[in-house]
Amino acid sequence: MAISPRQGLAAIDYYMVGISKLPGWDDPVKLSSNESVLGMSPAAIEAAQRAIPDSHLYPEVDTEILAEALAERYRLNPDWMAFGPGSDEVLQRIVNTFSGPGEELVHSKNAYMQFPIYAKVAGATPVAADDNDFHYDVDKILSKVNNNTRIVLLANPDNPSGSCLSAGEIRRLHAALPGNVLLIVDSAYDEFAGADDYESATNLVHEYDNVIVTRSFSKVYGMAGLRLGWCYGQPQYIEVMTRIGPSFPINTAAFAAGIEAVKDTAHVDKVLAHNRRWIEELSRQFTTMGLKVYPSQTNFILVGFSTEAGKTASEANTWLNENGIIPRQFALDDFSNKLRFTVGKDDGMEKTIAVMREFLNR
Ligand SMILES: Cc1ncc(COP(=O)(O)O)c(C=O)c1O
Known part of the structure; x- marks a missing residue:
């Protein structure tokens, strides 16, 4: 008799990734996966290539070097970062760490389609709040928060809508959350947000102890194929995230490329x-x-x-x-x-x- 997956996992649908091939076209115009068409920084490509010959060794990389580069670039604290193979993995790890059976994760209904999957994998229940024509509705999100809520998960800016919550909206949402609810802000597209009233959620991490932000090297840095993501949170969260994470969270090439990518403004x-x-x-x-x-x-x-x-x-x-x-x-x-x-x-x-x-x- 085949062994069944843990309860709840069998019912999870595939996350549908964008298609990349078209029969009869060798080089189609692929506009389906939010990658960067300008690719990686030339310095990052060179660094990745230099790293390949040592790839028979486990990547006992000093993540501090990458953290320092990010800290300088974004004026953040290098000790408040944890890394993983893509922000997708980091997000799943955070949700696994802070929610479980009997607990709820609230998200906006047309938000990044992995959000309900993260909740289900953790054994928690995803709860979708209605939006306002593909713009998050702070009041509707708050109306879903109850005693079982452990996490509110937002993508800011959001995918697939491309919409963004203003600093005022996100701060109003945070202010109305009970202190025991974790606000996770998935900021994979942070660098693209140019609205005057946009604020990077890393500011909230400095001010409050119930906020974690995730960031990606797949978008503006064009490193989707190398898989590198990180999160920013207060040390008590970073410590547990690091402790329960992969033994080697960053591969050798991604690490070398990441440092150069951040520096190549x-x-x-x-x-x-x-x-x-x-x-x-x-x-x-x-x-x-x-x-x-x-x-x-x-x-x-x-x-x-x-x-x-x-x-x-x-x-x-x-x-x-x-x-x-x-x-x-x-x-x-x-x-x-x-x-x-x-x-x-x-x-x-x-x-x-x-x-x-x-x-x-x-
Ligand atoms: C909103 C959002 N979050 C997270 C991710 C995952 O990015 P990564 O490549 O860092 O895993 C994506 C990728 O498309 C995304 O659109």
């Missing part, structure tokens, strides 16, 4: 300028085509389609795929007439705009 500036330009241009073009564009503080935009036959998201997706372009489609009711587009290279963006115009003018 010129590369980051280039990525941010490219991103800003195309977020603005795509938003403008899609809006003039009559599509609904959700304001984005990230490296992608969510777009709503018409329900008119021949013009739906699903038909647009087919048309785009036939023309070698891969946007992101989600198999969820709330997203049934939406597509998400990650910022790509200049030629890929120009082609996307032209192909979308063709689709809508057919």
